[in-house]
Amino acid sequence: MVIKPRNWSKRTRTAAIAGVAGVSALALVAVAGPAWAGDGWWHHGGGHHPQPPVSASTPIKHLVVIFDENISFDHYFGTYPNAANTDGTKFKAARNTPRINGLTPKLLKQNPNQNNPSRLSHEQAMTCDQNHGYGAEQKAYNGGKADKFVEYTETDKCTGQPILYGAPGLVMDRYDGNTVTGLWNYAQHYAMSDNSYGTVFGPSTPGALNLISGQTHGVYAVDPITGKKVTDAYTVASPDANGVGTVINDPDPAFDDCSGNNHTAKNALGAMTGKNIGDLLTKQGTTWGWFQGGFRPTGTASGYSVCGATHQNVGGNTVVDYSPHHNPFEYYKSTSNLKHLPPTSVAKIGHTDQANHQYDLTDFDAAVQAGNLPSVSFLKAGEYQDGHAGYSDPLDEQQFLVSKINELQKSKDWASTAVVVAYDDSDGWYDHVTPPNVNGSSDAANDQAALCGTKPAAGGYADRCGYGPRQPLLVISPYSKTNYVDHQRTDQTSILKFIEDNWRTGRIGDASYDARADSLTGMFDFWHRPNSRPVILDPSTGAVTKH
Template structure:
């Protein structure tokens, strides 16, 4: 449209008081790469080993997974080095400990529990699985078919994850699930007793996750990409949008002390072995991590200070600030109203987001949430997953209009109106979350998006589609974790890239976490880090050939650029099956 006509339309609309979207008459800023569109698809709750543990890469590539370590064999049995994954018992009766005294190992794993799995009796041993599983990872699909496999949900909260990892030994996943606390605020309260739900994995060598295997064979994956925060969905999505942490505030936005029932206390109840005193999504989700006397805080800080590098940066934990560690509702609904109906709501936040930064530089973005406009269906829009619903500067401005139903993404692709940056969140039926969804549901959801974009060759030529997961969901993973600060990093999660510039069959070992998504966007559009304290200030990692997984200059986080070859775009970009 000619500029004169654009201005005339805008003037007429103003005179007639017509409500209309702002008209942009300029081109979007230039990029440092050929990419004009970045699409980020966010699934739920699977570690790298849980999906890619049995993946065999192309012959010229190496990978760090259960199979390469000899923990399992390609047919889903335990391998010659299964001892690397052996799960141990421990004693923790006095106070929270990251590495409690071990008292032996499980002779066999306790039977996995159904937890609250859809279509199954709740909170009982899942009799589809043996009661005497060998001590190590087991293939889920030896007992439950892959298609629409609904299984129990492993415990995956902040203090529990620190214990599961056991300072890098990864050997307390089962014990924590059996002892730590009640899961997801069940009413009436129910003990966890989850058995060995966390030790299950899917086997690509026997046909599981075929679309994700196709992506790995034909495009690019990372085997060293991590959730940013120990713990669950809410805090990791906040980190994806802000590279920072939410904290409790008073009505004026100042740091404040939460109600007592909302403060975490992972110290064991008297007379119990590691059964947390106060914990959970409706029973404690904040910690004042600058205060070593707060329950659970001291052991984590002691561990960080023992590392051979400075993991704990000044300002990470501001004095007097109680940081959110698990899942509470965001301050606002998707339409900008204050959230009501529950006391477990995060107060409005004022930290800058990637959406603010993009908008300030006239770079378009949208957050597409599936079922956002269909709140009465059996599948639910994930409000805690939208990082922008926590932040006043988004939800009290017209920027909130960029939060739209997923059906708008499909229309925007069809009408050549796709924004520069797209965040896509499936609903509870399609996100792959254990117990409420199935991995193949998210696989199908992602495949359909990829193929829709690839059917528009001019669009795909300028696009990178990134498929990843918010967090590991409490599933076992054997990979290295780089401690960055009090909050994380957490376990590895899968990351896949589909683009004409993605290296074919390439497995990248550079150390990444969710901050890398923001660093990638920032590098592509020449943006600055979001704030003086945000995680995107961390340097890019220097990696060595002798140990390509552990940065030499810790703490450090990559920017995803190594996943691409921008000098040699590919012409063999097959559709997904």
């Protein structure tokens, strides 16, 4: 049965779409009502009342962001929708599948890099991790020629349990729909972008911070034992006189017991200043949560909670589930859950209690089953399923993605839900599109002038050169367009901007990239009746089992 949102008239649709675009007719209506006093209460009729929840500006009442690891667009979608069908799961595209900006015959056979892109088979799912440093990725693009990936971001020799696949030219290589079948099938039935970018260059932590704040500046380093401010070049790039600078690496967060191997390592930890989207959502009473694999402690040691849960990936390698530097909210004291405390009840998931909106993935499952899905949810797989080469892979990632999306599609909230599948960084994998420069930096130690020197640095903050490499982005929802490729330029903070506009939180400020981000609304269709019939996939194969 197709469900039409109550009172979702053509006039309301128009207002809502304008609102998400940043000119909110609905927000203007809200201004005429009771006044927000900024203290957690509404002043109305001379009295103080608890703040009422903010209704969504569009039919999307639940946004679920699945934030996976380390994939460039060409690495997963370079030959979409054409698959070899020589191994893995068969894939056949619909006849009306739109074209993408992918790997042309010339790029496949006469690539300007040292090696041509080769197809990785289903049996080569476990590969070496590539170099995805802030500076190395810039060098790979070589001033816009995109011809130095082998020299600067390739890692073709590595070992694991078992030995990981590696070969000369590996950084150039790509999968097709016989291995990343689930993602290709979601693209067939929903909407994807071929013009979406990491907000800046570099590894996981900058990408995660940009997702929630659009800001990698504002970090200072602290001693892992005493918590006192220290000087550390790995944690803080371009520090000012107060030791505050920019994150370009992967320091662990300061407000997390599980950081630095339960604070036994000597490496400095990073503490972020400023605001993030969690702060804005909490202030207005909108429910939200970050759910990560392995967040639930397995014990304690020396007064610290221990995150010791492990799983085996498809290669038989045992991997610790929880990665502290993959959790951006733990860098901010205001949104951290230092001791990894559980929610006081399933009913409190998404609300502010001792868990402070930071949860284990099992808490997400409990919330969905109880019909208590928060308005905004961020999902982070345990490391073995997050897609990061070296310890994860596309097959384990598919298990996670499909299982969670199937779970949501079978829930009572699916008719008002949108799932965004996005990535934290490119891992250094080849992508032929040189990212557009929208924000500059002239740090000679880290930035390539040919890429980063053409624009001023917003806020005067160095080492935020962006956009970074192109990455996959998909929107899966009853309201997403069908078999659609969006060509509008977006970045990681376009997700942040959608949240801000849909729940009318206002902007982060302080030169956050959210102010310049383009919209995700081109991937939605709010004008027609939604298609609430789910597309259920097999988590093991990625094949469609029900439509």
